[in-house]
Amino acid sequence: MLDLVIKNGRVVDGSGLPSYTGDVGIKDGRIVRVGRVTEAATTTVDAQGKVIAPGFIDPHTHFDAQLLWDGAAKPAIEHGVTTIVPGNCSLSLAPLKEEHRMKLVGMFNQIEEMPLKAFEQGVVWDWETFEEFVARISKDLTVNVAPLVGHSVLRLWVMGNESMHRCATPEETAKMQELLRECLAAGAIGLSTSFVDSDEKLQPVPSRYADEIELDALCEVLSEHGRLLQIVHEFYDADLTVARVDQLANLSLKHGITTTLSPLFVNADDNGAVDKVMNRVREQMAAGARVWPQVQTRPIDISFCFEVPSLLFIRLPSWYAIMRFGTHEEIVASFADLERRPALIAEAEKNNMNALWARLTLRQVQTDANQSLVGKTLQEIADMRGQGLIEAMIELSLEEDLQAHFLSGDMGHNDNAKVGELLADPFVHIGASDGGAHILSFSTYGDTGYLFANFVREQSALGLEAAVKKITLDTANIWGLNDRGQLREGFAADVTVFDPATIDRGPEYYVQDVPGDGSRYVRDAMGINTVVIGGEIAYTETGGYTDSRRGQVLPGPLQRP
Amino acid sequence: MGTSHSQGLAPARKYVRPLPEDTWDSIAARELTQLPAADASGVLQSWNFHVFMRPAPPEDSPRAGNPILPSDIIFLEPPAAAT
Ligand SMILES: [Zn+2]
Numbered sequence: 001m002l003d004l005v006i007k008n009g010r011v012v013d014g015s016g017l018p019s020y021t022g023d024v025g026i027k028d029g030r031i032v033r034v035g036r037v038t039e040a041a042t043t044t045v046d047a048q049g050k051v052i053a054p055g056f057i058d059p060h061t062h063f064d065a066q067l068l069w070d071g072a073a074k075p076a077i078e079h080g081v082t083t084i085v086p087g088n089c090s091l092s093l094a095p096l097k098e099e100h101r102m103k104l105v106g107m108f109n110q111i112e113e114m115p116l117k118a119f120e121q122g123v124v125w126d127w128e129t130f131e132e133f134v135a136r137i138s139k140d141l142t143v144n145v146a147p148l149v150g151h152s153v154l155r156l157w158v159m160g161n162e163s164m165h166r167c168a169t170p171e172e173t174a175k176m177q178e179l180l181r182e183c184l185a186a187g188a189i190g191l192s193t194s195f196v197d198s199d200e201k202l203q204p205v206p207s208r209y210a211d212e213i214e215l216d217a218l219c220e221v222l223s224e225h226g227r228l229l230q231i232v233h234e235f236y237d238a239d240l241t242v243a244r245v246d247q248l249a250n251l252s253l254k255h256g257i258t259t260t261l262s263p264l265f266v267n268a269d270d271n272g273a274v275d276k277v278m279n280r281v282r283e284q285m286a287a288g289a290r291v292w293p294q295v296q297t298r299p300i301d302i303s304f305c306f307e308v309p310s311l312l313f314i315r316l317p318s319w320y321a322i323m324r325f326g327t328h329e330e331i332v333a334s335f336a337d338l339e340r341r342p343a344l345i346a347e348a349e350k351n352n353m354n355a356l357w358a359r360l361t362l363r364q365v366q367t368d369a370n371q372s373l374v375g376k377t378l379q380e381i382a383d384m385r386g387q388g389l390i391e392a393m394i395e396l397s398l399e400e401d402l403q404a405h406f407l408s409g410d411m412g413h414n415d416n417a418k419v420g421e422l423l424a425d426p427f428v429h430i431g432a433s434d435g436g437a438h439i440l441s442f443s444t445y446g447d448t449g450y451l452f453a454n455f456v457r458e459q460s461a462l463g464l465e466a467a468v469k470k471i472t473l474d475t476a477n478i479w480g481l482n483d484r485g486q487l488r489e490g491f492a493a494d495v496t497v498f499d500p501a502t503i504d505r506g507p508e509y510y511v512q513d514v515p516g517d518g519s520r521y522v523r524d525a526m527g528i529n530t531v532v533i534g535g536e537i538a539y540t541e542t543g544g545y546t547d548s549r550r551g552q553v554l555p556g557p558l559q560r561p
Numbered sequence: 562m563g564t565s566h567s568q569g570l571a572p573a574r575k576y577v578r579p580l581p582e583d584t585w586d587s588i589a590a591r592e593l594t595q596l597p598a599a600d601a602s603g604v605l606q607s608w609n610f611h612v613f614m615r616p617a618p619p620e621d622s623p624r625a626g627n628p629i630l631p632s633d634i635i636f637l638e639p640p641a642a643a644t
Pocket of ligand 1: 060061062088089232434
């Protein structure tokens with residue numbers, strides 16, 4: 001007797017080979033048969049007209065904190081994602097000493113735009129080591145979690161405040177090596193580092209004070225277990241990115257490890273930039289290195305209101321300081337101050353930013369009086385009111401007690417032909433969703449649905465089988481998840497059943513579901529029928545989330561000899 | 562430094578990784594020996610706006626006055642002319 005059988009679907013098994021009509025049989029958390037299943041099962045799912053695929057794997061997320069109050073990482077699963085990788089970009093929640101907690105929270109708040117209140121009210125801090133953190137999240141896990149350990153956090157543990165000022169001594173480097181070894185033994189899938197991020201004081205994060213010797217020493221530890229290195233690089237510049245590709249290639253070849261860099265964007269003004277980077281990646285791969293650039297499917301758009309700091313304003317120091325360091329009352333007072341306003345307006349108009357402001361769309365307000373303006377551009381609103389662009393933005397925000405939400409759409413990475421070409425490239429790793437982060441700037445959820453809706457159905461940039469392979473078996477292979485990413489006997493039973501004609505991401509909307517009365521932007525999934533994790537149904541389109549808790553930490557603790 | 566297996570690869574923009582205590586002057590003196598010493602730091606800065614333009618370290622920091630980080634890429638030549 002099987003636990004579960006999914007019948008009569010179009011099996012897209014993750015290998016990239018042509019699909020076929022068949023069934024998938026599951027028992028004890030494993031796939032036991034793919035093809036024709038005649039054995040009876042406790043539960044049967046009819047997949048007629050649907051695709052049966054391996055569960056999607058999301059390799060770049062910041063769900064670290066959310067996992068402490070939501071072991072399903074909602075809404076990742078309803079989009080077909082069965083495994084997430086948190087701990088990217090040099091930041092993880094472990095290992096972390098008690099005295100460094102607020103420092104780390106400050107960095108998460110600044111870099112990943114996650115609200116401080118969520119940490120204060122959603123997190124019971126009952127761990128320090130990575131092993132304790134793994135035990136803590138394992139208690140209540142629906143989604144599979146393959147956690148990276150952050151380089152900045154390793155430095156903070158070993159060097160304390162000195163980690164934000166200087167290179168490590170040989171003794172400190174040796175301690176970091178030992179600490180990383182412990183994290184890998186406890187179940188970390190690899191190490192993440194950052195060459196670009198800044199903390200809440202706009203100073204470089206600790207990982208940026210590491211010299212080559214330190215990173216090399218840590219990669220030596222990764223090589224002991226064949227684990228991976230993730231970096232966030234200077235993605236805004238092609239020459240710098242090429243230099244990082246070379247750096248990663250050297251580390252990969254020397255230590256025999258896989259490396260990945262994220263994000264790689266298409267810049268509408270300069271397609272040559274991404275070609276330059278990809279040519280280097282091809283050269284380095286041909287030379288035997290493993291250097292995987294991550295490309296996201298979603299075009300860049302950013303929403304904001306003045307209640308919380310937005311990275312959109314980081315190049316406007318006066319504005320950013322108000323949003324970053326002011327209380328609600330102080331922000332209101334700053335914007336209401338008519339003496340300060342000309343200087344604010346001048347700063348916002350500088351550098352031809354008016355083109356950006358004019359295109360902003362008002363997406364949400366709270367007063368009845370302004371509801372009729374929702375959906376209009378800031379230019380239209382300013383014209384209607386006889387105000388300047390910036391003045392209209394400030395006045396609207398004051399009228400809405402800072403709850404006027406603006407959308408800056410199509411900010412880049414929106415050249416369908418070029419992005420489609422990249423996504424189909426065998427040397428590109430589809431990822432960089434940033435799930436769980438930037439929750440008040442955009443919804444990262446639904447990148448997988450968008451891959452099928454836009455790049456498979458609309459643009460025909462990839463076939464269905466190729467797109468599935470990109471976000472299942474390719475990802476599993478790059479990350480060394482050896483029994484995931486394929487519908488194959490003996491593999492873990494993570495399965496996503498979806499309708500290839502309707503799978504998509506729904507519209508972005510605003511919900512208040514973050515601890516501490518926090519809000520975020522999310523998107524519902526479309527066309528996802530059933531999601532199975534660890535052999536049990538975790539989500540269905542009709543019934544929503546089940547109470548299944550079969551998520552695992554991957555690759556899991558090392559077997560002790 | 563930084564390009565240990567670059568043999569056989571297409572030429573890329575030349576760079577170094579800084580030593581722990583490096584400053585604009587020390588890198589310029591070591592790497593840009595062909596330029597007059599008085600100009601070298603300024604030229605180096607002009608090729609490395611990604612470092613030169615970043616917010617200054619706080620006054621009370623051991624790094625006060627020096628934005629260069631040991632993890633940085635410091636270019637030793639201007640960008641290639643667009644083709
Ligand atoms: Zn990230």
